[in-house]
Amino acid sequence: MIMEGNKAGVVFVVIVLLLVAIGLTLMLNPPTVKAFQLPPVPSKNVKHYENITIYADANGWDYGHGTINPTLTIANNTVVNFTVIEEDGQPHTLTINPGSSESTYQDTLLSTSQITTIPGHKSYVQAYFDTIGVYTYWCTVHPETMVATLYVNATVSNTTSGVHYAHYANQTLQLLKNNLTSNGVLYPYIALASNTLLNLTIKDPNSSNYTFKINSGSKVNATTSTTLINETNSSLTVSVPFNNTGQYVYWNSNNTSRFGTIFVYTALVNTSLYADVYGWNFSKSSGVNPTISISAGTLVNFTIINEDNLTHVLEINLGNAENSSTAVAVASVDPSTNLTWGYYLFTSTGNYTYWDLYHPSTAVGIINVTNSSSSSAVIYIPGLVSSQSSSAYIPGTQTRDELYP
Amino acid sequence: MFSFNALLSLASIGLNGTNLELLYLSVLLGIIAIILFYFYFRLVPAKEYLQEQAEDAGYERTNEYVRDKLSDKPRELSWKIFLYDDSKSIGLRYLFTSILFLFIAGSFGVLMRVSLTEPNPTIIGAAQYNVLMTEHATLMIYMFALGAALGLGFYLLPSHLKLKKDTMGVYSSIAYWVWLAGGIFILISRAALRWYFYPPLSLELTQSGGGEFAWLAVLGLELVFIGLMIASVVIIKIIAFDRSPDIKLNQMSLFSWSILFTVIMAISSAPPLMVGLGMLFYDYFNPIFFITGTNTLLFTILFWFWGHPIVYMAIIPFFGLIYEIIPKFTGTKIYSYNSGVWGLGLLLILSELVWGHHLLNSGLGIAWITFFTTMSFLVVIPSAITVFNFIGTLWTAKSIRTTVPMLFVLNGIVDFIIGGITGVMQSFAPFNEQVHGTYWVTGHFHFIFIGITMGISFAAFYMLFPTFTGGRKYNVSLARWHFALTAGGSYLMAFAWSVGGFLGMPRAVAGYFGFFQGYQDASIIGGVIIGIGQLIFLYNIATSWLKAPSTSSDNAFEEENTGVSKTPSPAGGK
Amino acid sequence: MNDKTKKEFIWIVAVLVVLIGSAIGNVIYISMHSQNFAQNVNAHPTYPSNADIVHVEGTQWSWTFVYSNGTTTTNVLNVTVGKPVVLVVTSIKGAEQFAVIHDLSIPKLAIQVYAIPGQNNSLSFTPTVIGSFYFECVEYCGLDHYEMRGYLNVVA
Known part of the structure; x- marks a missing residue:
């Protein structure tokens, strides 16, 4: 039998060189996760x-x-x-x-x-x-x-044990810098019952540096803000307890003009309003511009339904009369959108005015916020969440950007 | 690469406490086992069918039927050695795998060298350096040195012992796969704990400690040991029961003796460390064994009880090969067969009693220091007997033909003399206190490992190359260049280390005091030269294999392979 | 006894003489200088009574020296020429998960002692030359092992 040249040697050499390359690549990329370590005790600023x-x-x-x-x-x-x-x-x-x-x-x-x-x-x-x-x-x-x-x-607690969180909300936040792709809702509203521990998982697809900050109120305020995450990792989880009713904004320090809102409520109410040039709920049997009664700390999810294919903007402000300087635009419909949602958290007792920016003379009503729980509105009971609001993440909500282009 | 890390993380979540993940892991392993069983039972009817065919053809043994009817003869070396369970195929598996790991671990070594061009880590970080150092040492010892020894043993013993049959090929095959799996585990663990695996460092599953997947290296090492134990038992059985009745024990070749001593050493010193590794692995879940005090030292003792014999196991088979190669190229018999056997046998016994000299400065007491330094002097006696036996053979030789294998052998003997002298010097307790942990030690064992382990492996490879390639000759001038660069580079590197180490240059560091720069630079040049030499080796085997087998009757080790036979023969004609 | 065996016998005897001679010399040196070798303090080794005792703590990744007057230095060891020094060496937990094994080596003085967690090793030496001598950790102890080094200053 005559044997010719054999490529076995070449094959072996190629395998050797290939595996040497793989081996070197592996060795130069050792697993880099560092162990968790509590920070050292600082010499000052211990509170x-x-x-x-x-x-x-x-x-x-x-x-x-x-x-x-x-x-x-x-x-x-x-x-x-x-x-x-x-x-x-x-x-x-x-x-x-x-x-x-x-x-x-x-x-x-x-x-x-x-x-x-x-x-x-x-x-x-x-x-x-x-x-x-x-x-x-x-x-x-x-x-x-x-x-x-x-x-x-975040705050001093006067007791060292016994705080129980009624809810554990699991959230994944998509935090994006700069101008955004259409993938997912940006800066979504987050509605939480009070005494909720929010487990936030931040995903930053760009793996870029960002600082995730939060402050109370409805506007970004760098001086009162707290830094929750200051990291370069591509995925991070932080648990934030929300105890007291109120409104918070979360934002990325790279772009302070964009932010999302977190509402912490004691009760959650869903209300539908039919927008009509002659007044809210003009065609409905419950009467035009109904007076809404709720208790303080209630988060109202307004659903605006367009009745006449005109443009309507729901504005809400504290007080018995329209006040465009303190009013907040909650939701808007126009000829191309017939149905939108918006949130408003009623923190203090008293009368609020809700009105239509384009038809202030006809579409204006009163929201009566009381301290008692005997108001006619449905009181949200923790643990028995209605289907729409069971998830703290509200899919399909308009982004802050779209409201304020 | 990242998904790979994620997979490992998934496997590691079982550690440190939460048992649910362990449950998932065991279910997963169970499913894998079921799949393997399925394939096994698919194989059973195929095997029965083959048996029927063999019986129909009049064969009593299926293996002989396969050999005669189904195998190509002569058989070209191919990937099919991974399927055949005969001793030769298993030997070739071990041999080629060990060469593969020699190149992998060797590339780590060269990169380590190159990264030390500056006193502070610049080319690669300290973390990468530590990983390279660990992997270089561990893979070289367990995958290259042991693999080459076992491979040459499996490959040559059937011829040396005129073996009639080896009925435990399946076990040898299992041993090979387990050993290989262990090596791969060690490789992908990217542990950073040196080949010592000292706890508590190896229990710190962080990059700044032992490496995040250090536990995988512990598992891998345990697998290597299991493979080694199985292979050792098979080899003892081959030598003790399977050898031809013509070959009396006192006529057995010195290489067979050396392999026998090697596997006896493996079986007698590995079990304590196997137990120690088990305890270490338990410590990942519940750290109770090796955390503090004398318990910490206990592991170092268990380790060195194995760790010193292994370095002798990495040279004794190659001493046996030197005894086989020298007569081939000198035309004389070995000077003294008896002192050859006794030298290797005494090396087996005495080298089991010197392990404590790795721990002289760890506070184990004056009695400990006295005993182990004295034993370290005595272990030189059999080494000296062996070296004098080599020298005596060469002295009485009529002529020495400096073929490439012989060059490696001569260089190996010189290297071993230098490495032996620098080694015995460390037996002086005050000198040990000065140079322990410095590059002096690194120089000492690199003289021996490059000269003996690696050099004699190459010598054997060159000698066997015509055999397992079916008559092809390697390019002699390239092979001489390979030899010259390997030997020259190793002298430069190891001498620079020895001098620097004598002055206190610490080993196993990613950075060094600036005044050691000169020694480091010299060893970098040496290391790079060695690396280039190995590339020549690769080129040589690739191109030589591409040529047609030689049909000339010229000596395969001294003539160029031109691919054209000088004397036309009936078989190779035209 | 033929010629071959005679030659073998000669070289074996020669090797034995050299090695056993070296071994005996080594044993004599050890017995005379036992205080220069690392020993567990639980074994109660004897040291010169006028010696300065310096406690050495190896941690990942620095050496801390605590002197008998309470002062502490890091990666610098200050001793007086001609005065015996006793080093009591141990390993303590730093920022990492465990205390690990270190090895303090002062090559120019041929001093070397392991730092073992939970164990105190001691040895003594007398510096005879004024100057500055480097020391290192020579047992691999993790990421920044190579930075675990410094200088021994011998002052008058």
Whole structure:
């Protein structure tokens, strides 16, 4: 048998060179996720100090000392002096990670060698929290039993435990810089019941630097704002507790002219208004320009339906009369759009005026905001959310940009 | 690349506590196992059918039927060696895989060298440097040195022992795949913990610690060990039970002896570290074993109980090969067969007793220092016997034909003498205290590893090249260039390291004090020269293989392969 | 005994003489200078009574030296010429997850001692030359291992 030239050697050399290239590429791109680490205790600007003593027991933190696995709540910018007391002679760690469950993205404050197995031994550690959110503190030896939650709130809480959040809203925010593609709603309204912990996942497709800021009120205000995320990562999650009724705006420091609104309400009401040149609900049996009664803290979702194919803009201001200087445009319809939504949060008691920017003489009515819960409007009951408002994210809402081109 | 990292992260979420992910992982593994079982049961009827065919054709053994009727003869070396379970094919698998890993890990080494052009990390970062350092060492030792030793063992033993049959080819095959999987795990783990795997550093699953997927390297190393154990048992069984009755134990070739000693060393020293790695892996879930105090030192002890024998395992088979190659090119017998066997055997015993000299400065006590430094002097005795045996053979030779394999052998002996002397100097406790952890040590073992492990592997490869390519000859002048660059580069590199290390230049660092610049620059030049030499090797085998097999009766190691036979033969004519 | 065996015997004896001689010299040196080698303090090694005791803490990635008068230096070790020094070396947890193994090496003085978490290793030496000598961590300890280095200053 005559054998000719064989490419086996060439094939082998190509494989060698290919795998060398792959190997070098792999080695030069080692996994770069750094471990989570609580920030070092700063020398100044510490706003609060908190002493927390917990008992380490394999059956659960503080087992046999009141509430097992107590939920801890502290204010932001607090230095916590942890004292861990060994109870059962077993090895334990004090490990903290962000998020509402254990993860490997963790910081072990006290290791098994520091919390010795001598019952009664006290170990101390200082930890500083400068990021609002929900954390999990646990023991890596007993992750099933010894696990509990730690909240870092924006404001001082006068109690160190017992705050319960009625809702956990999971949100994915698409944050985009500059001029935007049509993909998804930009700066959506977020409507939350009060005492809600908002778990925001920020996705920035451009992976660019941004600073996610938030401030109370209806306008961007850099001086009163709080920075929630200041990162370059392409995906980040932050947990923000919203306790009190009010209006917040969230924005990106790269573009302060664009922002989204977060409403924190105690009740949510859906109302339909039929826009007509002769007055709101002119053709309806309930009467023209009806008086709406609601309680303070109610977020009203106005649905505007165009009746006459003209342009109408729903304006709302505090007071018994139209006041174009304080009025806010909630929603607008025009000959091409027959139906839109808009939100308004009624925070203070008293009378509000709702009116049509183009037909102020005919289409004008009163909204009566009272403190009592006996108003005729449907009171939103936490936990029993109507289908439209069950999601805090309102799909299809107009963006702030479209309202103010 | 990123999705790859994400996949690994998915696998790593089971660590550190949450058991639900572990459950998912085990379900996933279960599904994979079921799929594999399905394929296995698909194979069973095919195998039965083949058996019937063999019986119809009058064969008692299916393997012989396949060999005679279905295989091409002579068989060109092809990727099919990965399917055949005979000892030769498995040897070739190991050999070519180890060469592959030699190039992968070698490229890491060259890049590491080049990155040290400046005292502070400039070309690559410290993190990348640490990964390269870890992977270079781990892959070179476990994938190249062990692979080449096992490969040459599997390839040559059947001939050396006139093997009638090897009934455990399937196990050898499994051992190969497990070993390869371990190597791939180590490679993709991109761990940064040196080949020591010292906890607690290896328990820090961060880039600034042991690397985010350091646990994968621990798993990979365990797999390498499992593969090594299976292969070792098979080799012992081949040598002890399968060899031809004509070959008495005291007539067995020195290479067979060296392989036997190597696998005995593997079996006797690996299990403690296998247990240690298991404990280390448990520590990822529940850190209790190796966190503090003497427990931390316990792992270093378990490691070096294996870690020192492995460096001898990486040279003993190649001593055996030197004993085989020298007679081929000198025309004399080995000076003393008995002292050859006894030298290697004593090396086996004494090298198991010196591991503590890696921990002389770790506070294990004066008695520890005294014992292990003394043993380190004694382990030189069998090494010296072996070297004198080489020298005696060369001395009594009528002529020495400096073919390329012989050049590698001569260079290897010189390298081993230099590396041996720089090594025994470290046995002096005060000198050890000065140079431990410096480039002196790196120079010492690179002399030996490049000269013996790598050089003799190339020598064996060049000698076997005509055999496993079906009669093709390599280009001798290119091969000489390969030799010259490898040897010259390694001398320059290792000497620069030794001198710098003597002055206190620390090893395993991504940056260094500026006054060591000269030594680093010299070793960079040496390292790059070695790298260029290996490219010549690759070019040589690719082009030589492209030519037609030689049919001339000229010596394959001293004549150029022109592809045209000088003396026309009936087979190769026209 | 034929010629071949005789030659073998000669070289084996020669090797044995050289190596056993070296080994004995080594053992004698160790027994006379045991305080220069790293030992666990739990083994109660004896040191000169007038020695300065310096506690050395290796952490990822710096060396901290705590002197008997309470002062602390980082990556700089100051000692007095002619006065014995006892180094008590350990490893402590820094910003990373665990304390890890380090190895303090002062090559010009042939001083080397591991820093082991949870264990105190000690050795003593007497600086005899005024000057500045570099020291390094020579046990790989993570990302910035190479920056774990500094100078020993011997002053009059």
